[in-house]
Amino acid sequence: MADTLPPPRLLPSGDAAITVEFSRTIDDTANRKVLALDRALAAAPITGITETVPTYRSLLVHYDPTAVDYDTLGAQLMALATGPLPLDSQTRRWRIPVCYGGENGIDLEDVAKALKTTPDDIVARHAAGRYRVAMIGFTPGWSYLSGLDKFLHMSRRESPRLLTPAGTIAIGGIQTGIQCLAGPSGWHLLGRTPVRTYQLHRDPTFLLEPGNEVTFYAIDTKMFAEQERAAEAGEIIAERVAA
Known part of the structure; x- marks a missing residue:
């Protein structure tokens, strides 16, 4: 290193x-x-x-x-x-679905306006990224991801929301993140994923770990609803990708 x-x-x-x-x-x-x-x-x-x-x-x-x-x-x-610290030779890679915009990503249009582009461009840029899980914290399963396209860097909201939905995919500062549980947030909400990064009675309880790599892909509202039901039943939903 x-x-x-x-x-x-x-x-x-x-x-x-x-x-x-x-x-x-x-x-x-x-x-x-x-x-x-x-x-x-x-x-x-x-x-x-x-x-x-x-x-x-x-x-x-x-x-x-x-x-x-x-x-x-x-x-x-x-x-x-x-001293010399070994690199992780067994990095896990995950492909995670996201339903962007609409009621699932209520800030997408405002982000596009602020960055002087279109919602489709924001989605394309965000979904094209290859991210690293830098840390887990704030609430169980909240995954902080590095690697956000510099074009998408923007200050957090001036007024944080007291409640944002479980599964929210958001950007804030130079980061993007996956919010597993409903809770407060000052980040900009682009979409939601049905993937549970934390599920108490599932094995594994925590899906993502620091050092893992993540990519996103867009799904429609119908697919989101289907995968949401499957996730509630304990299915992983996220795809494990070969190195």
């Missing part, structure tokens, strides 16, 4: 966690290092670590201060973070 970043920083996070920060901005190179460090710790656990939480640009490491102290753990983490 090419090293184009400054050395990582260790940041104390309360009295029982350390943040290993690889960058101060959203950056794919930093994110790959975050995920590689997370895999390294999973493969060879360090005594005292109780949980790791990968984000876009840092790894939050929770630990038991009765089992290991900050300085000792910090030195171990820094040694790993600054």
Whole structure:
């Protein structure tokens, strides 16, 4: 993995966690290092670590201060973070359906107007992207994706909505994302997917993982309704794509 970043920083996070920060901005190179460090710790656990939480640009490491102290753990983490970290050789790739526009994507026309183009162009650009799952967070299954076409970069809404539908596909800033559960959002809603990235009683509970790759394809409202019913019954719907 090419090293184009400054050395990582260790940041104390309360009295029982350390943040290993690889960058101060959203950056794919930093994110790959975050995920590689997370895999390294999973493969060879360090005594005292109780949980790791990968984000876009840092790894939050929770630990038991009765089992290991900050300085000792910090030195171990820094040694790993600054050493060679293996790339993920088993990246999963997913193809996910989206019903764009209309009641499923209520911001599509406004986004097109703001970017001085057509709704069809927005859909074509968004569906043509090849995205990486950079992190999962905010609510269960909420998948933050990097790789959004620069043409589609735009500020988030001035007034966030208190409730947006489950399955919403949206853009905000330099990101796109998949919102699995209904909830608040300040992003621009382009469409919805019937795919459940999180389903409590399904195996797997979480469909997408950080480091996975995602592409989208457009479906009509009839297909959306059919796939929505299948997803409610526990079907995966998303297509696993060969490397």
